[in-house]
Amino acid sequence: MTEIPASIEPSLSALRAAFPARFEAAPTEQALRDENAKILGKKGELTAILSQMRTVPPEARKAIGEQVNALKQAVEAAFEARLRSLARAKREQDLSAPPFDLTLPGRPPAPAGHPHPISIVRDEIVDVLVSLGFAVHDGPEVELEENNFTKLGFPPDHPATDMQDSFWVDVAGAPPGERRTLLRTHTSNVQIRAMTTHAPPMAFIAPGPTYRRDDDATHSPMFHQIECFLIDRHVTMANLKGVLAEFAERFFGAGTPVRLRPSYFPFVEPGAEVDVGCPFCKQPNGTRAGCSVCKRTGWIEILGCGMIHPVVFESCGIDPEQWTGFAFGMGIERVAMVRYGIPDLRLLFENDPRFLAQF
Numbered sequence: 001m002t003e004i005p006a007s008i009e010p011s012l013s014a015l016r017a018a019f020p021a022r023f024e025a026a027p028t029e030q031a032l033r034d035e036n037a038k039i040l041g042k043k044g045e046l047t048a049i050l051s052q053m054r055t056v057p058p059e060a061r062k063a064i065g066e067q068v069n070a071l072k073q074a075v076e077a078a079f080e081a082r083l084r085s086l087a088r089a090k091r092e093q094d095l096s097a098p099p100f101d102l103t104l105p106g107r108p109p110a111p112a113g114h115p116h117p118i119s120i121v122r123d124e125i126v127d128v129l130v131s132l133g134f135a136v137h138d139g140p141e142v143e144l145e146e147n148n149f150t151k152l153g154f155p156p157d158h159p160a161t162d163m164q165d166s167f168w169v170d171v172a173g174a175p176p177g178e179r180r181t182l183l184r185t186h187t188s189n190v191q192i193r194a195m196t197t198h199a200p201p202m203a204f205i206a207p208g209p210t211y212r213r214d215d216d217a218t219h220s221p222m223f224h225q226i227e228c229f230l231i232d233r234h235v236t237m238a239n240l241k242g243v244l245a246e247f248a249e250r251f252f253g254a255g256t257p258v259r260l261r262p263s264y265f266p267f268v269e270p271g272a273e274v275d276v277g278c279p280f281c282k283q284p285n286g287t288r289a290g291c292s293v294c295k296r297t298g299w300i301e302i303l304g305c306g307m308i309h310p311v312v313f314e315s316c317g318i319d320p321e322q323w324t325g326f327a328f329g330m331g332i333e334r335v336a337m338v339r340y341g342i343p344d345l346r347l348l349f350e351n352d353p354r355f356l357a358q359f
Contacts, residue, residue, distance in 0.1 A: 148188075152188055273303075
């Protein structure tokens with residue numbers, strides 16, 4: 001039998017004697033795999049021994065190859081055995097660990113945030129009006145001029161129809177001046193759509209964004225409104241004021257007074273501005289002394305309202321001799337500013353977390 005050259009023999013013997021203990025000392029599967037790679041990897045110890053084959057005489061290479069293969073098989077067998085041993089030990093550890101109580105309540109995830117103040121106020125207004133019997137009706141934000149202005153009784157020369165007051169939209173292929181479209185300037189367009197698709201009686205609210213060319217401390221190019229309208233037989237201003245009074249009680253608090261001041265809107269007759277008693281300067285005896293929020297008047301304007309104009313009924317195919325109704329609309333940002341004493345409308349749109357965290 002050809003003897004293994006002395007230059008390789010010590011290395012093979014040392015590795016054969018050491019690897020079982022090295023595997024047994026590995027405490028985890030990853031440590032065992034790392035140790036196995038140190039021996040059989042591309043840069044492992046056995047690979048380094050094989051690199052010495054070029055120094056071995058040709059007649060001895062077969063014997064050396066047999067010894068190396070036997071050692072490699074022994075290493076692989078020991079690795080698999082130790083791997084199974086570690087898996088069994090881990091399983092035994094899991095089985096002997098204290099039992100996990102599946103009936104314990106789970107840990108709720110940390111809150112990701114909270115609703116925006118506009119969303120808070122919108123949802124509260126909707127809840128109050130729905131509780132009074134109104135249903136929510138939706139409508140498009142890009143609207144036809146006839147639904148946004150014409151059928152609501154706006155004359156063609158009304159300032160709101162000017163290019164500098166509204167956002168007009170170019171429709172590809174539409175002839176100039178025919179069925180013009182724009183971003184709705186109010187949610188009253190939903191009133192027209194409801195009246196042309198539903199037979200009275202009806203009672204709807206329409207919350208949503210609206211768009212006008214305004215941008216200052218009390219106006220924004222995009223803002224939110226809620227339109228509320230009711231159509232039935234023999235509806236009067238008394239019904240309107242009753243709904244407004246109940247809304248003020250439920251939203252601003254018990255004892256909140258309401259007053260109506262005559263005003264003009266193209267789509268109602270008669271029309272009025274609505275003020276509520278300032279909720280910030282209310283005294284213990286129910287009086288309101290006046291504060292900086294209400295400019296020391298004791299009243300805050302929140303919305304416009306009125307009886308639906310007969311022209312609006314006629315444009316929607318409803319007989320004004322048989323049906324009457326009222327409508328009112330409010331800006332959600334305006335109500336939010338009153339509710340929270342916000343001095344500048346733009347704070348609601350700047351997304352400053354220091355501001356939003358206060359709600």
